[in-house]
Every structure is written in structure tokens, then in C-alpha cells.
Amino acid sequence: MKERSFTKRLTAGLVPAVPYLWLGVFFLVPFLIVLKISLSDPAVAQPPYKPVFEWSDIAGFFSALDLENFELLTQDDLYLRATLSSVRIAALSTVLLLLVGFPIAYGMARAPERHRSLLVALVILPFWTSFLIRIYAWIAILKPEGLLTQALMGIGLISEPIEILNTEWAVYIGIVYAYLPFMVLPLYATLEKMDDTLLEAALDLGSTPWRSFWTITVPLAMPGIIAGSLLCFIPAVGEFVIPDLLGGSETLMIGRQLWSEFFSNRDWPLASAVAILLLIILVVPIVIYRDVEARRVETRP
Amino acid sequence: MNRRLSLFNVTSLVLGFAFLYLPILLLVIYSFNASRLVTVWGGFSTQWYGALFRNEALIEAAWVTLRIALLSASLATVLGTLAALALTRYGRFTGRTLFTGMIYAPMVMPEVITGLSLLLFFVAIDLDRGFWTVTLAHTTLTMCFVTVVVQSRLMTFDRSLEEAAMDLGAPPLRTFFSVTLPLIAPSIVAGFLLAFTLSLDDLVIASFNTGPGATTLPIKIYSQVRLGLSPEINAASTILIGLVTLGVISATLISKRSAMRSRRAIA
Numbered sequence: 190m191k192e193r194s195f196t197k198r199l200t201a202g203l204v205p206a207v208p209y210l211w212l213g214v215f216f217l218v219p220f221l222i223v224l225k226i227s228l229s230d231p232a233v234a235q236p237p238y239k240p241v242f243e244w245s246d247i248a249g250f251f252s253a254l255d256l257e258n259f260e261l262l263t264q265d266d267l268y269l270r271a272t273l274s275s276v277r278i279a280a281l282s283t284v285l286l287l288l289v290g291f292p293i294a295y296g297m298a299r300a301p302e303r304h305r306s307l308l309v310a311l312v313i314l315p316f317w318t319s320f321l322i323r324i325y326a327w328i329a330i331l332k333p334e335g336l337l338t339q340a341l342m343g344i345g346l347i348s349e350p351i352e353i354l355n356t357e358w359a360v361y362i363g364i365v366y367a368y369l370p371f372m373v374l375p376l377y378a379t380l381e382k383m384d385d386t387l388l389e390a391a392l393d394l395g396s397t398p399w400r401s402f403w404t405i406t407v408p409l410a411m412p413g414i415i416a417g418s419l420l421c422f423i424p425a426v427g428e429f430v431i432p433d434l435l436g437g438s439e440t441l442m443i444g445r446q447l448w449s450e451f452f453s454n455r456d457w458p459l460a461s462a463v464a465i466l467l468l469i470i471l472v473v474p475i476v477i478y479r480d481v482e483a484r485r486v487e488t489r490p
Numbered sequence: 491m492n493r494r495l496s497l498f499n500v501t502s503l504v505l506g507f508a509f510l511y512l513p514i515l516l517l518v519i520y521s522f523n524a525s526r527l528v529t530v531w532g533g534f535s536t537q538w539y540g541a542l543f544r545n546e547a548l549i550e551a552a553w554v555t556l557r558i559a560l561l562s563a564s565l566a567t568v569l570g571t572l573a574a575l576a577l578t579r580y581g582r583f584t585g586r587t588l589f590t591g592m593i594y595a596p597m598v599m600p601e602v603i604t605g606l607s608l609l610l611f612f613v614a615i616d617l618d619r620g621f622w623t624v625t626l627a628h629t630t631l632t633m634c635f636v637t638v639v640v641q642s643r644l645m646t647f648d649r650s651l652e653e654a655a656m657d658l659g660a661p662p663l664r665t666f667f668s669v670t671l672p673l674i675a676p677s678i679v680a681g682f683l684l685a686f687t688l689s690l691d692d693l694v695i696a697s698f699n700t701g702p703g704a705t706t707l708p709i710k711i712y713s714q715v716r717l718g719l720s721p722e723i724n725a726a727s728t729i730l731i732g733l734v735t736l737g738v739i740s741a742t743l744i745s746k747r748s749a750m751r752s753r754r755a756i757a
Contacts, residue, residue, distance in 0.1 A: 201662070203572075204572050204575050204576050204579075204580070205572070205573075205575075205576030205580055205583055205589070207569065207572050208569045208570070208572045208573035208576060208633065208637075209573075209576070209585070209589055211569055211629075211630070211633070212573075212589070212592040212593070212630070212633075213592070215608065215611070215626060215627075215629075215630040216592050216595075216596060216630060217592065218611060219607035219608050219610060219611035220607050222607065222610045222611050222614050223603075223606065223607045223610055226610055289506070289509075292498070292499075292502030292506070293502055293503060293506035293507075295499065295502070296495070296498075296499035296500070296502045296503040296506070297503065299495055299496075299499050300495060300499070300503070301495075308503070310738070310742060311507060311510075312510070313738075314735065314738055315510050315511070315514065317687050317734045317737075317738055318514065318730065318731050318734050318735075319690070319691045319708065319727070319730055319731075320691055320693075321691070321693050321708050321711055321712060321715075322517070322711075322727040322730065322731070323513065323514065325517070325711070325715050325719075325723065325727065326513040326514060326516065326517040326727075327513055328715070328719060329516065329517070329520065329528050329529050329719055330513060330516065332529065332719075334529060335529050336516060336529055339529070366509070366510075366513070369506075369509075369510065373506075419598070420598065423598040423599070423600070424598055424599075424600055424601075426600065427599075427600020427601070427602050427603060428600070429600075429601070429602050429694055430693060430694065430712075434715060434716075444600055444602045447602045447603075447606065448602060451606060451698070452697075457610070460606060461606065461610065464602070464603045464606050464607065467600060467602075467603060468603060471599075471600070475594075475595055475598060475599070476591075478594065478598055479590060479591055479594040479595065482594050482638075483590050483594065
């Protein structure tokens with residue numbers, strides 16, 4: 190009997206232990222390695238970096254660490270500019286996403302109930318199709334002789350081709366397009382639960398629709414606004430595919446910088462240092478996001 | 491509740507969905523273009539589909555991608571379901587904060603970080619890059635999504651059913667397999683499909699962790715896209731979009747029918 194309860198506890202303990210261990214090995218340990226490599230020397234770092242760790246040589250291990258790669262990051266203002274422009278592009282894209290996503294989510298929440306699940310499915314469907322393909326589709330639209338130019342010239346709105354591809358605008362369009370479901374769905378989830386009688390009461394008491402929108406709808410939708418914004422902002426800062434395919438060579442973004450340090454310059458320690466830099470920028474938003482998400486999932490009725 | 495759609499609501503829905511679907515629609519239309527120039531219409535033709543099926547490198551890449559997606563999604567489904575059970579049924583175990591952090595972080599973490607860190611890990615443990623490293627990387631990323639999907643189902647279903655089974659003497663494992671599992675099965679399927687598509691779709695993490703003989707479809711497409719637009723890519727994309735649409739529609743119909751059946755069973 191005693192033995193049986195022991196095996197039972199053992200099998201029960203396996204439930205959290207297996208995924209825990211997996212994430213520890215494949216998520217946490219790799220981070221520590223990135224940290225270690227970002228602190229190791231690029232000169233001796235062939236091929237392309239020194240052996241990671243020798244237990245017998247702990248003192249040597251720590252003394253070999255230095256901040257050289259990070260000094261390199263501060264010396265060349267390319268990285269500072271890339272960081273600032275990533276944060277700027279991600280922040281502005283998030284604002285644009287809110288502006289585009291809110292009316293859509295609001296319209297969905299006010300649609301007749303029998304149509305709502307169809308509308309949700311329609312928002313999700315593009316997300317299931319390849320991200321790369323959806324970005325690729327925009328190249329044909331935005332390029333100088335592309336479909337947008339043809340359409341606008343066709344209706345006589347412009348007389349010369351417009352340059353959108355390979356500018357920052359193309360990046361904004363790409364991010365808004367690709368991330369829209371991540372903004373609309375959290376917004377819809379909060380707006381759908383909203384009690385309409387509050388708005389009616391406000392109107393009855395003489396409030397203007399504009400004012401009741403700001404004093405009632407927006408505060409009630411705040412959890413969705415926060416979740417959606419973080420869900421878009423965090424990955425957008427490190428975005429690689431969109432600036433690479435749509436942004437042209439002038440669009441500086443940190444994720445792209447990391448990619449080229451790694452694949453073109455083969456400088457793994459510097460790429461790791463860039464990864465750590467990116468992580469430092471994002472650690473606060475990620476922690477907030479985790480708290481928001483964990484609370485949202487656990488307080489659901 | 492008497493909600494009425496205003497003109498503003500209708501306009502924003504129409505414009506929003508046009509924005510979401512027009513680019514995909516154009517991509518599909520131009521896959522049937524006779525001209526090699528992707529943006530100039532030169533008449534209807536299916537020649538690019540023919541070219542596609544003669545492109546052996548692309549077909550090989552598609553097979554590799556499919557195998558990786560199947561394997562990693564299966565692993566991720568098991569791991570993610572276990573993680574969801576741990577989060578909902580085990581209360582406050584030691585290290586729970588770290589655990590939820592490790593679940594939620596990979597979902598928003600820029601892929602370049604996840605990709606690079608896993609690659610450096612695989613190099614550190616001296617694992618040759620290729621099929622297995624991409625599979626392991628995808629499993630790690632996608633299990634977090636499975637966890638969230640299954641967890642939200644576990645939070646909402648009626649716990650008293652489990653309690654009833656246990657009160658009637660069913661051991662925990664049996665309760666799990668005959669009560670809990672059937673109840674959360676739809677969410678497990680949904681989680682698997684999500685993991686499968688995410689793996690199918692991933693470019694960045696696969697690029698970091700791939701090796702000889704493990705070129706996935708997104709990597710192949712990306713390298714062609716960098717060389718310029720090609721109607722062949724449009725054709726390949728159209729096939730993928732068609733498959734996914736078909737899959738999503740049939741999954742929706744199946745879940746709707748099973749929901750109706752269970753409603754009838756209760757009534």
C-alpha cells in the first residue's frame with residue numbers, strides 16, 4: 190500500500206516535472222549560454238567561439254569574461270540607432286494597430302450574436318496562413334510599379350508612381366497587417382463583455398457619445414488594450430522578416446542587426462550581445478505581459 | 491440585448507476585412523497570371539503550378555517541413571497538456587512563478603532571440619544542426635501555445651465531474667483518462683493544430699537551427715523572395731492558403747457538429 194502511494198506520488202509529480210525540465214533545458218539554459226557567449230572574446234571565439242564551460246576551471250572561466258562586446262555596442266552608434274528606431278517603429282505601429290483594431294473589434298462586439306463567431310473566425314483565418322506569405326503579398330502591392338500604384342493611377346488619384354516599398358512606411362503597413370489579429374482579439378474579448386446599459390445611462394444623463402466613449406468604453410476596455418498592445422509591441426521590437434522584406438536597406442531594426450551579425454558577419458559573440466541588449470529592453474514589458482496573461486487566464490469564470 | 495450596428499460599425503468592419511483579405515486575394519489571383527511579371531496581368535494560365543510540381547527542391551523542402559511540423563506538434567501537445575495540468579491542478583508548487591514565466595515568455599519573445607539562444611545551446615552540447623535541432627526548437631516554442639489553449643479549457647470546465655468520478659472510487663489516472671481527457675480533447679486538438687501551423691510557418695527559428703538536408707519550406711521561399719517576386723511563389727502560397735482554409739473550415743464544422751451532438755445528449 191505504502192509502495193503504491195509512493196509510485197502514485199511519483200507519477201503525479203511527473204506532470205509538472207516533465208514540462209518544467211523541458212523548458213529549463215531548452216529555454217532557460219540557452220539563455221545562460223547566450224549571456225556567457227556575449228561576455229566572451231570574439232578574437233579567440235573560433236569556431237566561432239570558445240568552449241562553453243569547464244568545471245575544472247571555474248576561476249579561469251570567470252576571469253575570461255569581459256564586457257568587450259558590450260563596449261563595442263556602445264562605441265558604434267549603429268546599435269544605439271537601431272535600438273531607438275526599433276522601439277520607435279514598434280511603438281508607433283502599436284498606436285496604429287490600436288487605431289485600426291479598435292473600430293474593428295468594436296464593430297464585431299456590436300454585431301448580432303449569431304454572426305459573432307463567424308467574425309472571430311474571419312479575423313483568425315489569416316493568422317493561420319503563413320506569415321511569410323502574407324508579407325510577401327505586400328511586396329507586389331507596394332512596389333513602385335505595383336498594384337497600389339496601378340489602382341491609384343487608374344482612378345486618377347495620383348499621376349506618378351509612389352514609393353512605399355523600401356521605406357519605413359512599408360514596415361508600418363506590414364506590422365499593422367501581420368499583427369492585427371493579436372490586437373483585435375483581446376480588444377474584442379473585453380468589448381464583447383461590456384454592459385451596454387452603462388452607455389445608455391450615460392446618454393440618458395446627457396453625456397455626448399464622444400465623452401461616454403472616453404469615460405466608459407475605453408476604461409472598461411483597458412485590460413484588452415494593455416494585453417493587445419503588449420502582444421504587438423514586444424515581438425515588433427525584435428521583428429526581422431518585415432523590415433527585411435519591406436523596409437529596404439535604410440530601415441534599421443535591432444532584430445535585423447542581430448541577424449546580419451550572425452549570418453553575414455559570423456560574429457556570434459556580438460550577435461549574443463545584441464540579443465542581451467534586446468532582452469534588456471523587453472524584460473519589463475515581458476514581465477508585465479506575463480502577469481496580465483496569468484491573471485486573465487486564472488480569473489476567468 | 492438590443493445592440494444595433496451603426497453605419498460606422500459596418501464601415502469599419504467592411505474596411506477592416508477588406509484590409510485583411512485583399513492582399514491574400516491578389517496573391518491568389520496573380521498566381522494564375524500568364525506573365526512572368528507578378529504585377530502585370532498577362533492572361534489566365536496555370537503554368538506556374540506545373541512548374542511548381544517539377545521543382546524538386548521545393549517539394550523536398552515541403553516534405554521536411556511537414557515531418558518537422560508533425561513531430562514537433564505531437565511532442566508539444568503532450569508537453570503542453572502536462573504543463574496546463576500542472577498550472578491548473580497543482581496549486582502553488584515550488585517555482586511556479588518561474589514556470590509561468592517560461593510559458594508566457596517564448597510566446598512574445600522576438601524569434602531572433604529564441605532562435606539564436608537555442609542554436610548556441612545545440613552547439614554547446616555538440617548536437618549536429620539539422621532535422622532534430624529544428625524539431626526540438628519548434629517543440630519548445632509551440633508547447634507554450636498548447637499550454638495556454640488547454641489551460642483555458644481546464645479552467646472553465648466543471649470540476650464536479652472529476653470529483654464525482656473520484657468519489658465513486660476511480661483512481662486519479664483513470665479519472666483523467668475517462669473524464670478529464672474526453673472533456674478537454676477539443677482544446678488538445680486545437681492546440682495541436684496551432685502548434686502544427688506555427689511550426690509549418692516558422693522562418694526565423696528554423697533558419698538559426700537548420701543544417702544540411704533540413705531546408706524547410708519557409709527558408710526556401712524566403713531565399714527565393716529575396717531574389718525578387720516570382721509567380722511560382724504565388725502558386726505555392728495559393729496551395730498552402732487553400733490547404734489551411736480547408737483545414738480550418740473542416741475543423742470548425744467538426745467541432746460544431748460535436749458541440750451539437752453533446753447538446754442533444756444532454757437534452
